[in-house]
Amino acid sequence: MTVWVCLLRGVNVGGANRLPMPEFRALLADLGLPGAVSHIQSGNAVFRAAEAPEVLAARISHGLARRFGIATPVLLRSLAQIEAAxxxxxxxxxxxxxxxxxxxxxxxxxxxxxxxxxxxxxxxxxxxxxxxxxxxxxxxxxxxxxxxxxxxxxxxxxxxxxxxxxxxxxxxxxxx
CATH class of the missing domain: 3.30.70 (Alpha-Beta Plaits)
Incomplete structure (x- = not known):
């Protein structure tokens, strides 16, 4: 399984796209990504998953829209990509x-x-x-x-x- 870093754009900025991190972690768990860890309030999470990043990003994006009404880009990078950056x-x-x-x-x-x-x-x-x-x-x-x-x-x-x-x-x- 790959360790993924999930980066959301524009959440909890200036009162827009409010997304409490406990609720974001709960959404990730409901999407089959238990044990996700979030960092600060700006839409960062780390989790393990076996799926391709495109599949994961689409699932997370759909979940955010459905549950919270948030339409925002979901960018995923593997730990290896973060380390390389x-x-x-x-x-x-x-x-x-x-x-x-x-x-x-x-x-x-x-x-x-x-x-x-x-x-x-x-x-x-x-x-x-x-x-x-x-x-x-x-x-x-x-x-x-x-x-x-x-x-x-x-x-x-x-x-x-x-x-x-x-x-x-x-x-x-x-x-x-």
Missing amino acids: LAANPFPEAAPTALHFFFLGNGLSDDLQVSLQARAVDGETLVVANDLAWLHAPVGIGRSRLAEALGRLKLPVTARNLRTVQALAKIARTLP
């Missing part, structure tokens, strides 16, 4: 709150990457590899035009800061 971090000296991992539904074209890079200000740097982008935003992500553009892509995308990705990896490594 951390190991490949192109900004090892960045402060944990200045580095964000953008998990993408698929890769970005070269033209789109160039277009995104053009939005960088205040020392921001974007590195893209397949379905992952690292954004180093030294002055913060709150006012970043580059982060805003990444969030508005016409594909499933969600971001987590370095500290959260490290915590999810730790949980996934120790999942019973």
